[in-house]
Amino acid sequence: MRFAALVAAALLAACSPRFDWRDVRPAPGGFVVALPDRPQTVARDVAVTLPGGVLHLALTMTSTGVGATLFAVGVAPLPPAAAQDADAVLAWFRDGIVRNLAGTVTASRPLAPPPGATGALRASEELVARGTMEPGHRAARLDARLYVFEDRLYSLAAVAAEGELPPEARDTFFDSFRIAGH
Numbered sequence: 001m002r003f004a005a006l007v008a009a010a011l012l013a014a015c016s017p018r019f020d021w022r023d024v025r026p027a028p029g030g031f032v033v034a035l036p037d038r039p040q041t042v043a044r045d046v047a048v049t050l051p052g053g054v055l056h057l058a059l060t061m062t063s064t065g066v067g068a069t070l071f072a073v074g075v076a077p078l079p080p081a082a083a084q085d086a087d088a089v090l091a092w093f094r095d096g097i098v099r100n101l102a103g104t105v106t107a108s109r110p111l112a113p114p115p116g117a118t119g120a121l122r123a124s125e126e127l128v129a130r131g132t133m134e135p136g137h138r139a140a141r142l143d144a145r146l147y148v149f150e151d152r153l154y155s156l157a158a159v160a161a162e163g164e165l166p167p168e169a170r171d172t173f174f175d176s177f178r179i180a181g182h
Helices: 002-015 081-084 085-101 167-176
Strands: 022-024 031-035 040-050 054-064 068-079 102-110 121-133 139-151 152-161
Touching: 002 085, 002 121, 022 121, 031 068, 031 167, 040 085, 054 081, 085 102, 085 121, 085 152, 139 167, 152 167
Parallel strands: none
Antiparallel strands: 022 031, 040 054, 054 068, 068 152, 102 121, 121 139, 139 152
């Protein structure tokens, strides 16, 4: 019986992704977050459609994947007009990441300011969405936290095939996020 339990534990460990957490401080970014592998950082221009017109933002995305799981943190400086329309900016980014999964939001709530924040939190949202991911249109879960803090948007997302991301790994990622040097 004890041998069977050891074999079962070994098989579960072999099927689970290994999370090797490390603090990451991307520059520019103004934040610290724990990611479970060496991340890559890319920058791109994003055209955000707001009620007052199209806004071009320089989004920097730091991400890493482990197995069928992706962890990503995006940050974009906002011009004064966009910071004043924080709810619309946040909604545009929320809708975009949910759309990437062809998903549906299943839970949503506002958030308190992230740790380290010493200014104005203009908008925030924590959400869970369900959808599908490639390859194979596997059922997927998205957990995200979005903040418009002062003049920056921060977008944190953990996307995984259903059942692939243990709750404690999800918590480690989100709970590690800190605003630094802003």
